[in-house]
Amino acid sequence: MILRKIKLVNFRNYRNLSVNFSKDINIIIGDNAQGKTNILESIYTLALTKSYRTTNDYNLIRFDQEKFIITGEVKDDKVFKKLSLEMSKNNKLAKINDNNINKISNYIGNLYVILSSPDDLQMIKGSPQDRRNFLNVEISQLSSNYIKKYNEFNKILKMRNDYLKLLLTNSLGDYSYLDILTNNLIQREVDIYIERQNFLKRIDDNITTIYKDITGIEDLNIIYQTNVEFKDFTEQNIISALKEKYRRNQQREIAMGMTLYGPHRDDIMFTISGNDIKIFGSQGQQKLAFIALKLSEIPIFEEKTNTKPIILLDDIFSELDKKKKNKLIHYVDNGYQVIITSNDTKDISKKLLKNANIYMIKEGKIVEKGGESNGRQER
Ligand SMILES: Nc1ncnc2c1ncn2[C@@H]1O[C@H](COP(=O)(O)OP(=O)(O)O)[C@@H](O)[C@H]1O
Ligand SMILES: [Mg+2]
Known part of the structure; x- marks a missing residue:
């Protein structure tokens, strides 16, 4: 399954964002607190109708706003679906192809994600x-x-x-x-x-x-x-x-x-x-063990759902050395759509970057986009 596009309105620090993703590797870069994790959080929320970072949905609405809307275009086995999730203080509305879905269980299952988040290292x-x-x-x-x-x-x-x-x-x-x-x-x-x-x-x-x-x-x-x-x-x-x-x-x-x-x-x-x-493990070993744990779940979920999940890797590079960063990207660059966040791409090899879409985020806006012309863009 592939998430071709996502649109955010008043979600976290995004007033209005529209991103097209490539079907392979996507890397979101930017300094701290610019909104990198917020993008992954929006995808996760669109998939499961709730966030993993807060138990209070209200926190997801941009400060001083009434509601947020997340819209995504999903392609699975040649079928296209438009998913949207709209949330205000006292209402949550999920739609598939512009039709309201009243039961959450009928909505969930249209977008599968596997997320590795630094918050979960606690595990x-x-x-x-x-x-x-x-x-x-x-x-x-x-x-x-x-x-x-x-x-x-x-x-x-x-x-x-x-x-x-x-x-x-x-x-x-x-x-x-x-x-x-x-x-x-x-x-x-x-x-x-x-x-x-x-x-x-x-x-x-x-x-x-x-x-x-x-x-x-x-x-x-x-x-x-x-x-x-x-x-x-x-x-x-x-x-x-x-x-x-x-x-x-x-x-x-x-x-x-x-x-x-x-x-x-x-x-x-x-x-x-x-x-x-x-x-006995170092920080880096613990971190990589957790990422490996999430990656090892992929075939299990794939078998259960009959589709390839979208892999979301938040801030996976810090504390890994150059060689491991490259090995890790190389490992996931294997027929899955992957969306990675990182402060930069400085240790990543040119060869891997050539096939990646890169988005630079600053204060809730995409300020630069690279790699797309070379990237294997999904049409
Ligand atoms: N509801 C909200 N409205 C507006 N801004 C928010 C909201 N929630 C979080 N933010 C802002 O989002 C930023 C953090 O975004 P995040 O995606 O976690 O950063 P990073 O790029 O480090 O991953 C902070 O500047 C924070 O103030
Ligand atoms: Mg972050």
């Missing part, structure tokens, strides 16, 4: 909760079963924790009710474990190759860490290991008044040559 450096959130968000997009089971799991987990607390204070508690809650919990946990394992297994298969392609040598792996040990991720083994774990730790869980084992205690670890990059 690698932050807490296990950050990494579990990442898993939940990504797998939810791929599996409605996951969303269902995960929501049910959370409800039962809360009931079970409440009941464990009750058993602590009330010695006459009914243990058979705890068993029912435990079995209900396990039924949901099985699916969550299996889906997370499948997803991470596929990521791991891809990420090592991608990371090696870009760095030349380093061996990056992603490891799923559960706090219950499983011989393997078959339903039968997961169920019996969980049953055994809860049985053995029943008194401990009652004493603590909470469920100590389960997917709510999962983590994932990124290793380079076996070492945890959260502890």
Whole structure:
């Protein structure tokens, strides 16, 4: 899929912007705070009707204005679509080919993006909760079963924790009710474990190759860490290991008044040559690991959606050396539409730049455009 064009009216610091993108590499350059990220944010918002940078849509409207409009022209397999999203203080309107779409779920899915944002680096450096959130968000997009089971799991987990607390204070508690809650919990946990394992297994298969392609040598792996040990991720083994774990730790869980084992205690670890990059990795290694993670999701989403997503890479070059910057662009220049932001293109080779469209942004305006005549412009 290709985003041929985007128009912004009163979105963030843009009063009026119209950009044509090439079907291959597009690079948006400019100093800090000029509006580079805002362009990627507008594309993401057009795709999903909400931003990843704010939970308050109102922040997206240009200061002192009433509403914003984002319009995009998408081409997918020879079909053209015009998408638009209009938002005012108390109204959100999504249109496809100028027709109002009332249900958001009928709108989403017409523009697929994969975004690497520096804000998300937290996923690698932050807490296990950050990494579990990442898993939940990504797998939810791929599996409605996951969303269902995960929501049910959370409800039962809360009931079970409440009941464990009750058993602590009330010695006459009914243990058979705890068993029912435990079995209900396990039924949901099985699916969550299996889906997370499948997803991470596929990521791991891809990420090592991608990371090696870009760095030349380093061996990056992603490891799923559960706090219950499983011989393997078959339903039968997961169920019996969980049953055994809860049985053995029943008194401990009652004493603590909470469920100590389960997917709510999962983590994932990124290793380079076996070492945890959260502890031993440089800034550059952590950053590149995150970018490689996003890139390794591409084939997974592509298979699910049957179309090539548009790759949005925000500020990916800082902290990477010249060689890695070029390897990275070279890697993504592979039949995908890519939109990159950067302060400059100074380390990027002429050969790669020749095929790229370059836009220079200053104070919410495009002040210079280059590369287009040489670029493989989409007609
Ligand atoms: N709602 C808004 N209205 C007007 N300007 C905004 C709004 N939100 C953010 N900005 C401005 O956008 C600029 C930041 O844009 P951004 O795309 O993040 O910069 P960068 O080029 O560094 O990626 C800042 O100058 C900020 O004041
Ligand atoms: Mg930025």
